[in-house]
Amino acid sequence: MRISGTHVYYYFVCKRKLWCFSKAIRMEHLDENVQLGKLLDESSYSRDAGQVMIDETVNIDFIRDWKVLHEVKKSRAIEEAGIWQLKYYIYFLREKGIAIENGIIDYPKLRRREEVILTESDVARLKEVMADIEKITTQQKSPKLEEKPICKKCAYFEYCFV
Numbered sequence: 001m002r003i004s005g006t007h008v009y010y011y012f013v014c015k016r017k018l019w020c021f022s023k024a025i026r027m028e029h030l031d032e033n034v035q036l037g038k039l040l041d042e043s044s045y046s047r048d049a050g051q052v053m054i055d056e057t058v059n060i061d062f063i064r065d066w067k068v069l070h071e072v073k074k075s076r077a078i079e080e081a082g083i084w085q086l087k088y089y090i091y092f093l094r095e096k097g098i099a100i101e102n103g104i105i106d107y108p109k110l111r112r113r114e115e116v117i118l119t120e121s122d123v124a125r126l127k128e129v130m131a132d133i134e135k136i137t138t139q140q141k142s143p144k145l146e147e148k149p150i151c152k153k154c155a156y157f158e159y160c161f162v
Contacts, residue, residue, distance in 0.1 A: 002057045007133050008088040008126075012081035015136055015143040017156050022137035027155040058092050061106075069093070069103040076107060078150060083116055084129070090118040091126050 010018035020027070052060045061072045071086045073079075086103040093100045103116040136143060145160055154160075 001134055003130050003133055005058050005085045005089055009081045009085040011129055011133050012084050013078050016145060016160060019136055019142045020156055020159060027159060058089050060089055066098060067101045069100055070106055072106045074109060086116045087118050087122050088126055091123060
């Protein structure tokens with residue numbers, strides 16, 4: 001299975017959302033928050049080369065000098081997921097022989113940046129996460145619903161609660 005950054009991001013956001021995504025149940029195109037995030041991504045760093053797709057697997061917002069990855073996020077509401085997504089990108093590219101030094105999550109609306117570094121313990125954790133992603137995505141039924149504060153703004157809200 002090809003694990004994308006979206007898989008890793010959804011793993012930390014919601015296992016049920018991850019499962020739906022893996023089964024091609026896509027609700028993001030209907031969600032206003034997702035559309036705003038895409039617009040922010042496209043307009044915030046126009047001078048940098050945007051959206052670099054690598055091996056049809058990872059889609060990086062932009063790379064500076066092939067050393068620093070940048071990921072653009074709208075808010076810090078689900079910061080942990082964004083950090084692990086960026087760590088996965090660093091890991092993925094290092095596995096391809098690209099010497100990525102670190103990553104930066106840019107929050108243009110907040111005028112903040114967060115540096116992300118991949119450690120050896122992070123690599124071990126990512127391997128566990130990837131194994132768990134494979135397990136979740138091959139299940140016949142979606143994982144049990146875990147109600148969280150972020151559910152109200154989720155693109156999959158109707159799938160889970162209606």
